[in-house]
Amino acid sequence: MDRQSLKARACAAIDAAGDEIIGLGERIFAQPELGFKEERTAGLVADAFAGLGLPYRSGLALTGLRADLAGGGAAAGAPRLAILGELDSLVCPGHPYADPVTGAAHSCGHNAQVAAMIGVATGLVRSGAAAALGGGVAFLAVPAEEYVEIEYRERLRREGRIRFLGGKQEFARLGLLDDIDLAMMCHLGNRAPGAKVALGGSCNGFIGKLVRFRGREAHAAGAPEAGVNALAAAQVALAALNAQRDTFRDEDHVRVHPIITKGGDLVNIVPADVRMETYVRARTVEAIMDANVKVNRAMRAGAMALGAEVEIVELPGYLPQIQDAAFSEVFRRNAAAVVGEGEIARAGHASHSGDLGDVTHIMPAIQPSIGAVDGAFHSKDFRIVDKELAYLGAAKMMAMTAIDLLADGAEAARSVVAGFRPPFTRAGYLAFWDGLLQGGQ
């Protein structure tokens, strides 16, 4: 069967399962869970894999899953394409679907990624298109893309349960990407007139940081002179950081946005234990490290001014994201078949980050943006308003791209892989963060 017929059948199978796929996306939206805690979401994904008859593994990087679909025409050593969906949410207590206990809410739309990933699997399996593919497809449900609850995850690290704070990094560490040659996922974006799909582009990388100021407790009113105020030390540190923001170059897109996660114990005690979390983000690793030196200098300055102590814990963050151009072009043709050429834009540089950035350093990978959202990302106003496009459109674009890459002996996938120049070997990547952090103190 030719590729056009395979694509038509896969899209028809996705449409036929439309209520099921949208229903899954909406169910996940209504039961948000934070990273490395996505137990119920993982259960829904396991049920969906089982329903399609796909063998899968679960409990990967604590809560992740992987199912494999063998291409009917795949020879030994044939390329394998991964379709990814992220399991996690954020915390946005004001969101109408926020979990009443944890405050978790899907205000980044990862629920749609999981539904679209299951949509691709549905399309390839139920249409029978998989039989014609000259390569395999792996479906990866990945935990913890949002880099949050840093203190909690640092504890998991110390307990040896994770080494990296992002799920895709953990998948890489566990060898779950070793047999993958290319990776694809979609992320939702805001609806914008004239551009339902944004392709390519890059985004910031970052390192994570925990900062702890230690002072000395004393009666806050009776004897403040006997104490050392760790909150005041943190305030001076933030002022020192803010004082050098104009030394960050515009082209480096530096973003440093600390929060204080503990500001003291009781109001009538001089704060002696104050904690911050921050990222230090920028467009390049060099710019991240340059900004990092300044941030650390500011933290130490705050402690020095008050006579407090400061402990800075550097944590592996995410690498800048660079999407593969040849791979994006294959996706573009299929996106055009769904939304029309006039609805496709080219993305520029974005200052946010994602752990697909790490994947883009070891294999060709793409993450097109699907404009289906109203309201700000990471806010209580986030709404998926074009459900058809978010859940089914994205699934069709990815299923057709998978067919283009893997039909006809997987010739197109081989060509994309051959043209990719990885900044890292797989082994070199795993050693990278350790070396970077040791050198950046």
Ligand SMILES: [Zn+2]
């Ligand atoms: Zn997000």
Ligand SMILES: [Zn+2]
């Ligand atoms: Zn996201």
